[in-house]
Amino acid sequence: MPELPEVEIYRRYLETSSLHQPIEAIEVEDFKLLTTDLSTLQEALIGHSFTGTSRVGKNLFVLTNAPGKVIVHMHFGMTGDLEYYHSSITRPKYARIVFHFRNGFNLGFICPRKFERIGLIHDIDTYLAQKKIGKDGLEIRLSELTARIRRKKALIKPVLMDQSTVAGLGNWIVDEVLFQARVHPEKRTESLTDAEIEALHDAIRLVLTTAIRHEATYRDFPIGFLIHVREWDDSPYDDVEAHKFCPRCGTRIEKKEVGGRTTYFCPKDQTL
Ligand SMILES: [Zn+2]
Structure with missing residues (x-):
């Protein structure tokens, strides 16, 4: 599942490939993937360009120069991806939503399993508040994390996985964070010391920046990471x-x- 590190990589990819190119057409193969109807999407975006990006947790926001503060929200579901390609090349497999730019290039939103979503929003903060999505894992300050953890009385693992505590920590990331911080996953939040919360805060940053640096290729992670004990579909080890x-x-x-x-x-x- 694309988690925060993958979505950050997609964000950088979109930022370096697809900005400042007027959109000529938008093609949608399956309307289920849209949270805004196609005619609204086309009316709002055609003739305008993507101008920047922002990411909170697993949510990617694409800013535009369309009038009326139009922002494209992308969620990558279980297996989503992006591919920028020239029209002379065959459309990539599963590119079920395609933004055609006037310069002959396209941005394909790859949706193999159709859990991905695209739609328009007008204000990122309002959207995050409605969806109860907290501060991004790379942005949250120690004081904010401490306050959010102290507010809940529960086991630390589900609290860290709750997107309202901190956004973008999925299952393997939370296990790695707890391992790096030496905190038991079933430790109750009431019994955590300030030093343990600080260790968790440091570990969140360590795990996320490591994952982004290695472009979320788990086998390349440092040897001291717990991730190597997990069984991957494409486990690189002969002797698991x-x-x-x-x-x-x-x-x-x-x-x-x-x-x-x-x-x-x-x-x-x-x-x-
Ligand atoms: Zn040990």
């Missing part, structure tokens, strides 16, 4: 068993359900 131990202390990593999600942690470093 050899990667089931804590990279810090060698203890066998435990796997259990926390808040309904598969969770990995080191029982020696992360204690209750």
Whole structure:
């Protein structure tokens, strides 16, 4: 699933490929993917250009120079992606929404499983407030994170996965954050010390910037990351068993359900 790091990579891709090119046409293969009807989308955007981007959690906002503060909201669902290509090339597979630019290039919104969405909004803050989406994981300050965590009385893992606490932390990211901060996933928020919350804040930044730096290619992550114990569909390891131990202390990593999600942690470093 595209998480914050992937969406940040898509944001940079769109920013370097698709700005300042007037839109000539918008093609939509499946209307289910739109949260704004096609005629409204076309009327608002045709003849105008994308001018900038902004991202909060997994939400990508594309700013435009269309009159009336028109912002395109993109959500990448389970498997979404973007591809910028020239019209002389065959349309990429699953490019179910295509922005055709006047210069002959196109931006395809790749929607293999149709969970992706595109629509128009007029104000990012209003949208985030309506959807109860908190500060982005790369933007949130320690004081804000502390206040948000202290407001809730629950296990820390589901609290960190709640997008109203901090936006953009999915399942593997939260496990990695807790591992790096040495906090047990089932620790109750009431029992967290200020030092532990500070360690979580540092770990959020470490994990997100590492993922973005490696373009979300998990196998390239540093050896001290818990992510290597997870079983990927395309696991690069011949001997998966050899990667089931804590990279810090060698203890066998435990796997259990926390808040309904598969969770990995080191029982020696992360204690209750
Ligand atoms: Zn350990």
